[in-house]
Amino acid sequence: MAIHLRTPALLMAVSAALLAQPTVAPTGEPVGRARGEDWNGYNVTNSFELGARYHTVNGNEAAYRSDVNFGNGLRLLGSTLSLNSKEGRGGLFDEILLNTQGLGNDPYQFSSLRIQHNRWYRYDMNWRVNDFVNPGLNFLPSAHTQNTRRMWQDHDVTLLPAFPFQFLAGYSRNSQEGVGLYTQNLFDQHRGDEFPLFANINRRQREFRLGTQVQYRKLKLILLRGWQRYEEDSPLSLAAGAGLNAADNTTLTSFRLTSPYSGDTPFWRANLFGEAGRWLAVNARFSYAGTRRDFASEEAAIGTSRLGAATNRQFFAGGTGTRPVTNANFTISLFPADAVTITNHTAFHQIQMDGNATLTQVQNGFTGANILNFRHLGIRSMVNTTDALLRPAKWLGLRAGYQFSTRRIRSVEAETVGTFSDRLDYEQTNRVHAGLLGVRLQPVKPLTFNFDLEMGRADRPFLTLSERNYNAFGARAQYKQGSLLLSAAVRTNYNTNSVSLFSHSSHSRNYALDASWTPRRWFAFDAGYGKQHLDTLTGIAYFASGQFLDTQNSLYVSNVHSGHAMARFSVAGRVDLSFGYSRVQDTGDGRAALALSTNRAFPDVQVLPLAFDSPQARVSIRLHQQIRLNFGYQYYRYAEDFSALRDYRAHTGFTSVLWSF
Amino acid sequence: MLLLCLRLPLQAAQPPLTPNSTGYVGSNACKTCHADVWSNFYKNPHYKSIALGAESPEKTGCESCHGPAKAHVEARGGKTTIPRAFSLMPAGQALNTCLACHEKSISRAQIRRSSHTQADVACNSCHSIHKPAVAKSLLAKQQTNLCYGCHNSARSQFAMPHKHRVNEGAVQCIDCHNPHGSPAAAWRSGLRPRMVETTMDGEQPCLRCHTDKRGPFVFEHAAIRVEGCETCHAPHGSMNPRMLRRPAVFTLCLECHNGASGFGLSRDGIPLQTSSHNVNDPRYRNCVTCHVRIHGSNSDPRFLR
Known part of the structure; x- marks a missing residue:
């Protein structure tokens, strides 16, 4: 029996390890025979990979930490633990399932845990950490950086999961903490200076949920009540005395900014499902969340103005923002015949953002007028979609759809300065008609073709870049025979958004070819190539050296070629070797050097040609039926064609021991 | 009311593994030949239907998915004698079989209109009931690899220098997408995106993690x-x-x-x-x-x- 189970399990693990462009660790190699130990009525499986990573970086280390960020040291690269009751009637639990990755030292760590008793409860937990460095943009001045840790956790409990009446409870937490550098323009908004400021970033959101689920015959109702609490207090303080504008004499000797921002979002959510016979299914969903957040801001800056005069400025702001969101949708599915499905979906969404703010500024002891602001932005959308799916034969599938959507946008901008008041009200409605056609063909069992085309027309796009007259075409061919998988895909998205004195067009074309093959237990291969082309041409207007220029275009061209290949060999069932290579290269429009136009502030064609590649190799040696020793190496190279400021080369590696049963 | 609700499943505490007159033979008959499947089936979430013994024969064990096995047993095996053999089923039939039990969940509420359903990507395209590579959700492969199998261009995008950390394991496709389909997006007006998982309030999924931007x-x-x-x-x-x-x-x-x-x-x-x-x-x-x-x-x- 063990032999029968081992082969497919091994093949599955091999194909799983190959299809992605993974990081070199954790290993993911199988160990030994079919696993599991029986203990006290439970079957226990365990896998535990402990190892150390190491790395060296040449070039821009901040960029490496932004893109890759693996460091040195010991960590639990990956682990799994499962306990299953053999009869499905355990005492305190029937199943425990624990998965972890990178615990202890990796920049990307997660763990998930499920504990359940088939009859009484189910508990799910997800926990994640992401250490992230944001080195700022590679265009000067580039002072916005962050070195923060984000942490997410979700806990969900279901009581009585096997019964028609269930209780639900949950808790989530999302936090971001760390340090950052920001900039702020001080004393003179246009001619002044921008100063780098130190930020102590501290944001967190907690959510509590309580609910119930009731099923009666073919009806099921889910009700959920929840509360969110958001808190942010990321004080800014002076990081340096000199500003970023070398041509300006403004100095800053003291600065402090405190802006606590917090609020609650109580919400209701309801879902109703129903069926009638074998020809109808309905789903109705409603949610309402009413957010209110309060803020206060106090800023104090002391320095000298650009003319050398002593200057100080204080600024106070306080107010409240509200954001009620109502969302409802209704879906009805009809099955008039076995081969026909018709679905109609209606969605309503309304969001209203209101804000009141009082702003006061004191400059050089002179108190300016209180400024009272009221802002409203309301968006209400209605969407109705009908889809029909017809399968007249096993080898043929046809689909068609039509959607109408209407969106009303209202805004109010009101301001009171002293005794003077001003108010602007705007309202507009945008409508979109879109249609979809699709065909699926399967002339022989291993070969499938899929084609789809969506066309849409918008009467009043909101932005210059929005979709107006657009079409999206996709085609895919897939051949799957045994362990051989070949696929090819193409997708195009074209949009033209032009009015009398303005034009915008975008064309994107994606092509992909992939192959995956596992001909033998000891050999597997996976490779792919993709090309993503994008060109956008947009009319722009701006000021340069006091001159207003409004007849120019912004042209962006990107041609991204990506490829990956990976091969895995198993030698004598004891040593696994894998080699992989991944490369992404943007060739721009093919030019070799950045050419600035003589009369424009930017190049005629915006491009950012660069290459990012990463070869890797791994050796995994089975020392024992339950133990493996692993070594891996992965190289990262980032190289821009026009500038070396952000370039880096990194050597990373790991050594680990994998123990499993 | 709670007691009434509890009463129903508690009444039938024994698995109905015995034959009856409707063509159902019970899972005990299946394990005679399919010992390789049965030996690990207790780890499968579908085993609950046997362990709890609360359901009728047509919703219990092997026959809940594959249909009454009497003819299959009498024919001494053969795929064609299985009323619902998934490897022979058209995608639509496989979907309907699974949805008979799994339709009434929030995450699958829009599955009938999802792009996957429309392209005949049925449940067993991604889920492997008997040989899952990932125990949770019975996925046929690790989740990211499943998606990359068809969505080639997404693989290229996540290999770019600036990306969400999907290959590194920090983010999963299902953090932002619902492979079972989603309601109409509130922030776009066309038919796309169909598979982006909105928040419960119908907003874009970015705001679930980037709460400071909301x-x-x-x-x-x-x-x-x-x-x-x-x-x-x-x-x-x-x-x-x-x-x-x-x-x-x-x-x-x-x-x-x-x-x-x-x-x-x-x-x-x-x-x-x-x-x-x-x-x-x-x-x-x-x-x-x-x-x-x-x-x-x-x-x-x-x-x-």
């Missing part, structure tokens, strides 16, 4: 609220820093802020920069140096603080 702010950047984060960012990955859609910030901003009539809140054009800006000076090419609160501000309508 607001409300007194001064909202309307582009974000009306057209979504994708206006400026490529959510899978980008060759440009911060996953921006353009390599230079100021051209990204200027492509909207060009004053072209007919666009923006007022439809008089999205505001131009003022004449004090000199784009020939590099100082003015990174707009967020001064407009630091570009996602929304409580203190300044131009997002300066």
Whole structure:
């Protein structure tokens, strides 16, 4: 029996390890025979990979930490633990399932845990950490950086999961903490200076949920009540005395900014499902969340103005923002015949953002007028979609759809300065008609073709870049025979958004070819190539050296070629070797050097040609039926064609021991 | 009411593994030949139907999915004698079989209109009931690899230098997408995206993690609220820093802020920069140096603080 189970399990693990462009660790190699130990009525499986990573970086280390960020040291690269009751009637639990990755030292760590008793409860937990460095943009001045840790956790409990009446409870937490550098323009908004400021970033959101689920015959109702609490207090303080504008004499000797921002979002959510016979299914969903957040801001800056005069400025702001969101949708599915499905979906969404703010500024002891602001932005959308799916034969599938959507946008901008008041009200409605056609063909069992085309027309796009007259075409061919998988895909998205004195067009074309093959237990291969082309041409207007220029275009061209290949060999069932290579290269429009136009502030064609590649190799040696020793190496190279400021080369590696049963 | 609800499953505490007159033979008959499947089936979530013994024969064990096995047993095996053999089923039939039990969940509420269903990607395209590589959700492969199998271009995007950390394991496709289909997006007006998992409030999924960008702010950047984060960012990955859609910030901003009539809140054009800006000076090419609160501000309508 063990032999029968081992082969497919091994093949599955091999194909799983190959299809992605993974990081070199954790290993993911199988160990030994079919696993599991029986203990006290439970079957226990365990896998535990402990190892150390190491790395060296040449070039821009901040960029490496932004893109890759693996460091040195010991960590639990990956682990799994499962306990299953053999009869499905355990005492305190029937199943425990624990998965972890990178615990202890990796920049990307997660763990998930499920504990359940088939009859009484189910508990799910997800926990994640992401250490992230944001080195700022590679265009000067580039002072916005962050070195923060984000942490997410979700806990969900279901009581009585096997019964028609269930209780639900949950808790989530999302936090971001760390340090950052920001900039702020001080004393003179246009001619002044921008100063780098130190930020102590501290944001967190907690959510509590309580609910119930009731099923009666073919009806099921889910009700959920929840509360969110958001808190942010990321004080800014002076990081340096000199500003970023070398041509300006403004100095800053003291600065402090405190802006606590917090609020609650109580919400209701309801879902109703129903069926009638074998020809109808309905789903109705409603949610309402009413957010209110309060803020206060106090800023104090002391320095000298650009003319050398002593200057100080204080600024106070306080107010409240509200954001009620109502969302409802209704879906009805009809099955008039076995081969026909018709679905109609209606969605309503309304969001209203209101804000009141009082702003006061004191400059050089002179108190300016209180400024009272009221802002409203309301968006209400209605969407109705009908889809029909017809399968007249096993080898043929046809689909068609039509959607109408209407969106009303209202805004109010009101301001009171002293005794003077001003108010602007705007309202507009945008409508979109879109249609979809699709065909699926399967002339022989291993070969499938899929084609789809969506066309849409918008009467009043909101932005210059929005979709107006657009079409999206996709085609895919897939051949799957045994362990051989070949696929090819193409997708195009074209949009033209032009009015009398303005034009915008975008064309994107994606092509992909992939192959995956596992001909033998000891050999597997996976490779792919993709090309993503994008060109956008947009009319722009701006000021340069006091001159207003409004007849120019912004042209962006990107041609991204990506490829990956990976091969895995198993030698004598004891040593696994894998080699992989991944490369992404943007060739721009093919030019070799950045050419600035003589009369424009930017190049005629915006491009950012660069290459990012990463070869890797791994050796995994089975020392024992339950133990493996692993070594891996992965190289990262980032190289821009026009500038070396952000370039880096990194050597990373790991050594680990994998123990499993 | 609670007692009434509890009463029903508690009454039948023994698995109905015995034959009856409707063609159901019980799972005990199956394990005689299919010992390889049965030996690990207790780890499968579907085993609950046997362990709890609360359901009728047509909803219990092997026959709940594969149908009554009497004919199969009498024929001494053979795929064609299995009433519901998934490897022989058209995609639509496989979907209907699974949805007989699994339709009434929030995450699968839109499955009938999802792009996967429309392209005949049925449940068993991604889930392996008897040989799952991932025990949770019975996935046939590790989740990211499943998606990459068809979505080739997504693999390329996540290999770019600036991306969400999917290959590294920090983010999963299902954090932002629902492979079972989603309601109509509130931040876009076309048929796409169909598979982006909205929040329960119908908003874009970015706001679930990036809670600081959600607001409300007194001064909202309307582009974000009306057209979504994708206006400026490529959510899978980008060759440009911060996953921006353009390599230079100021051209990204200027492509909207060009004053072209007919666009923006007022439809008089999205505001131009003022004449004090000199784009020939590099100082003015990174707009967020001064407009630091570009996602929304409580203190300044131009997002300066």
